[in-house]
Amino acid sequence: MDSMMTRRGFLAAGASCAALAAIGTSTGCSSSQTEPLSSDASVTYTKATLCAGCANKCGIEAWVRGGKLWRFMGAEGHPHSGGYMCGRGQGLPSLTTSEDRVTEPMKADGKGGFAKVSWDDALADIASHITGAGSKVALFQDGRATDAWYAKRFMASVGSPNYYDDSALTNANIDAAYKALLGTTPVFDTANAEYIVLLDASGDETVRPVEVKEFQKVRENGGHVMAVDPRNAGADMLADEWVAVRPGYELAFLLGIMGDIVKKGDFDASFVEQYGEGFEEFHAAMLQYSPEWAAEKCGVSLDTIYSAERGLVKAAPHCHVDVRPGALLGCGYATSLETVRCAVLLNAMLGAVNQTGGMFLAKVPAVDESVFESAPFTKVSASGDGIAKAGELGNASCQDALGAAAKGAADVALFVECDPAADWADSAKVEENLSGIGFKVVIDSVLTETAQKADYVLPAATYLEVESVVAPVAAEWSVAEKRNQAVAPAGEARAVYQIFTDLAKACGKGDDFAFGLDDVNNAFCKAYGITLDGLNDTACCAIPGASVLAGDAPAIGTDSGKIPFASDAFEKAGLARVPQYADPTVAPNDHMPRLITGAQSMQTRTYTADADKIAALAKDSGAERAWLNPQTATNFGIADGDEAELSTSTGKIRVKVRVTSLINPEAVYVPPHYGIESKEMAQAAGYGASVWDIVPRASDAATGAGMVCEVPVEIRKVGA
Amino acid sequence: MARYGMVIDTTKCIGCGACRLACQNQNDLLSSMPFVKFSEVETGVYPTASLQVVPSQCMHCEDAPCQAVCPTGATYTNEDGIVCIDHGRCIGCKYCMAACPYQARVVDERTGAVDKCRFCTVSALNGTEMSTCVTACPAGVRVFGDLDDPDSEVSKVLAATHATPLLGDATKSKIFYVR
Numbered sequence: 052m053d054s055m056m057t058r059r060g061f062l063a064a065g066a067s068c069a070a071l072a073a074i075g076t077s078t079g080c081s082s083s084q085t086e087p088l089s090s091d092a093s094v095t096y097t098k099a100t101l102c103a104g105c106a107n108k109c110g111i112e113a114w115v116r117g118g119k120l121w122r123f124m125g126a127e128g129h130p131h132s133g134g135y136m137c138g139r140g141q142g143l144p145s146l147t148t149s150e151d152r153v154t155e156p157m158k159a160d161g162k163g164g165f166a167k168v169s170w171d172d173a174l175a176d177i178a179s180h181i182t183g184a185g186s187k188v189a190l191f192q193d194g195r196a197t198d199a200w201y202a203k204r205f206m207a208s209v210g211s212p213n214y215y216d217d218s219a220l221t222n223a224n225i226d227a228a229y230k231a232l233l234g235t236t237p238v239f240d241t242a243n244a245e246y247i248v249l250l251d252a253s254g255d256e257t258v259r260p261v262e263v264k265e266f267q268k269v270r271e272n273g274g275h276v277m278a279v280d281p282r283n284a285g286a287d288m289l290a291d292e293w294v295a296v297r298p299g300y301e302l303a304f305l306l307g308i309m310g311d312i313v314k315k316g317d318f319d320a321s322f323v324e325q326y327g328e329g330f331e332e333f334h335a336a337m338l339q340y341s342p343e344w345a346a347e348k349c350g351v352s353l354d355t356i357y358s359a360e361r362g363l364v365k366a367a368p369h370c371h372v373d374v375r376p377g378a379l380l381g382c383g384y385a386t387s388l389e390t391v392r393c394a395v396l397l398n399a400m401l402g403a404v405n406q407t408g409g410m411f412l413a414k415v416p417a418v419d420e421s422v423f424e425s426a427p428f429t430k431v432s433a434s435g436d437g438i439a440k441a442g443e444l445g446n447a448s449c450q451d452a453l454g455a456a457a458k459g460a461a462d463v464a465l466f467v468e469c470d471p472a473a474d475w476a477d478s479a480k481v482e483e484n485l486s487g488i489g490f491k492v493v494i495d496s497v498l499t500e501t502a503q504k505a506d507y508v509l510p511a512a513t514y515l516e517v518e519s520v521v522a523p524v525a526a527e528w529s530v531a532e533k534r535n536q537a538v539a540p541a542g543e544a545r546a547v548y549q550i551f552t553d554l555a556k557a558c559g560k561g562d563d564f565a566f567g568l569d570d571v572n573n574a575f576c577k578a579y580g581i582t583l584d585g586l587n588d589t590a591c592c593a594i595p596g597a598s599v600l601a602g603d604a605p606a607i608g609t610d611s612g613k614i615p616f617a618s619d620a621f622e623k624a625g626l627a628r629v630p631q632y633a634d635p636t637v638a639p640n641d642h643m644p645r646l647i648t649g650a651q652s653m654q655t656r657t658y659t660a661d662a663d664k665i666a667a668l669a670k671d672s673g674a675e676r677a678w679l680n681p682q683t684a685t686n687f688g689i690a691d692g693d694e695a696e697l698s699t700s701t702g703k704i705r706v707k708v709r710v711t712s713l714i715n716p717e718a719v720y721v722p723p724h725y726g727i728e729s730k731e732m733a734q735a736a737g738y739g740a741s742v743w744d745i746v747p748r749a750s751d752a753a754t755g756a757g758m759v760c761e762v763p764v765e766i767r768k769v770g771a
Numbered sequence: 772m773a774r775y776g777m778v779i780d781t782t783k784c785i786g787c788g789a790c791r792l793a794c795q796n797q798n799d800l801l802s803s804m805p806f807v808k809f810s811e812v813e814t815g816v817y818p819t820a821s822l823q824v825v826p827s828q829c830m831h832c833e834d835a836p837c838q839a840v841c842p843t844g845a846t847y848t849n850e851d852g853i854v855c856i857d858h859g860r861c862i863g864c865k866y867c868m869a870a871c872p873y874q875a876r877v878v879d880e881r882t883g884a885v886d887k888c889r890f891c892t893v894s895a896l897n898g899t900e901m902s903t904c905v906t907a908c909p910a911g912v913r914v915f916g917d918l919d920d921p922d923s924e925v926s927k928v929l930a931a932t933h934a935t936p937l938l939g940d941a942t943k944s945k946i947f948y949v950r
Contacts, residue, residue: 138788
């Protein structure tokens, strides 16, 4: 029955990325076995494509049997998967076959329901609203999207600068720090490190599959991983020790170490002189911080802080502080940006840049829009300011934009595979905002809570049903990747890029979209020096010349080509030129703990919650429970399994409690992907509570980050 | 003939669920049919507590309570020591589910028959591409093979780790745990 190419055969197949053959190597993913889209029950084929379970977009192979999705494995050549998938990735495919799918365009019937409508009629009506709104159109898209190039072009074509992704609620602080300090994305050489400080991994429990064995290798090699995190979860389970830092005081932990390293002269003077700038100013500022001071602030013992410092210094440069993405460092605290700055600069002062076991500065070729200004493309650009102001170091906040849109700045809003009603802070305010926007279109594969409030819902094909725009992936050898179609779209569902093409034509902007996806991808491939045929076959190909080897001079992408230990950009953003301690906004204690959140290993926002096998695993695991330390629980008379009411200035929720010693007493953890009310998401509806009901809307002035963990929580046992 | 068994190293498990979900895809199982289940064991006290995730499934016991109580002979042990179910003979009485101390059995809502881990990963031993609890695990938690073959990887790991069954000798389980 099977005539599949084995996934072990990827090296030979990867050579179909012809440009790679010229350089004699390939890190392409496994090759597809090409009998695509057959419905013959006797035929089994594989398709090399990309997962959609999180922003990592791991390379995967989808097996299709008799025209139906069957099983899945990670692609060995993808830098994030290493031949494996996580549980979320294994469970997500059931979204494609879900009975909850929206498979035809729907129009609100004015009575709280929807009626089927043809694509032509839907596009014509939506287009009339968009063209009538002029530039007062806003578009919101999930940051994991592989169609962003089309969405942005569509907005520019219709004359609106109002494109917003949801990075404010994911990794805005990390993105901003990397850009300002390194001008590129760092990747960590986990497997070869001798010492790692793993920082705030519970902010997103996602562990790239390839990382699991890399962390194991650290231990096998005699190295050490110290997890510093208010909650012990996710990658922390791969560490040698867990250090239960006070939530929001990670900054003090790092500054204490940095201060002592400066005082003792244990930094890499040669590196900072050659590749840094402003180090003298930084040096002077760091002297005010000490491990003793840090211990008082962050609640970590002096011995442990010294242990981390000694571990890093002794191992340098084969060590690093690993900045983990997600709801703590990415968008959690008022001090998250400064914390990430310290992590990056600590790695730099140890000389752990482009060194074995350190932090590598990835080479990712920049491809600008000039590639798309000649036939068959037209030059499109939208002028003017957006409806939300961008911070000096980051993008404008999607939350700010939604609020502005509701106040009249936008007459039309499009929500593309994102669900503000279920996933953004302050659910009540989001609902109010959505009500204030005159015309709303949701493009998605299920009837999300936001879709329930829309005028139109356009059915999106899922990640296993579509091709995507080619995109780069930062790695020690950066690759280009592309999603490939494994099965035909359900019903009348269309790929998002196709929907924007069709909508542009309906808006009279067809000339700006007089090209096919292959034209776009060929342009990207040409810029990267690879071939589209190769990506169609293997889903990922190494970009020639985009490798970084240990000992290479770091390609620092800042304007000066140096790492700014004292930063003009930070100063311009209203921050100190050098790292500076500030208390977080909320001072938690075990009677009024700080709310912390972070995606669980099985979930990504509410997007994954309706996949039936993931939903079943979540329910079997009691994953909806809030975490409380035993000491904190005792203060409130709460026992494991009790129901508690959590109250903040924004709202109240009721949740079951897991009493666990895996969390700092000053924190209460609530998962961010439950409490879904849309009954059309049958697998997820009614399970757990929404953390977003109790998180106030906020925006970091410099980065737009949502500061979703700056929330004190009052706790009461239900029934007490 | 072989005597197939498995070692599960819980010190490597991070509870990602890939084993359970890959198994469900590979074997075309409904979401209500997890052949793999997880128990969480918290050890230590704050601030040095840690979590151990213990995956469990059919232990393919040599003294299988499920087989002993099956009134139709639907549950049997094949020549390689794999506890199997003849779904055509299963009448859905669920005696086996009550007898299994590991709660490893589930009902297939499509047929009414009881089902459980089939040690399907045996097919991967000869190089067949499989997406199973063994082959899909990113942490290398499981090692599978012939317990009677001293040169098999599973025998070597078992000897090196002194892994033990969850319930000691109670059912003569062929799944051994490193904890």
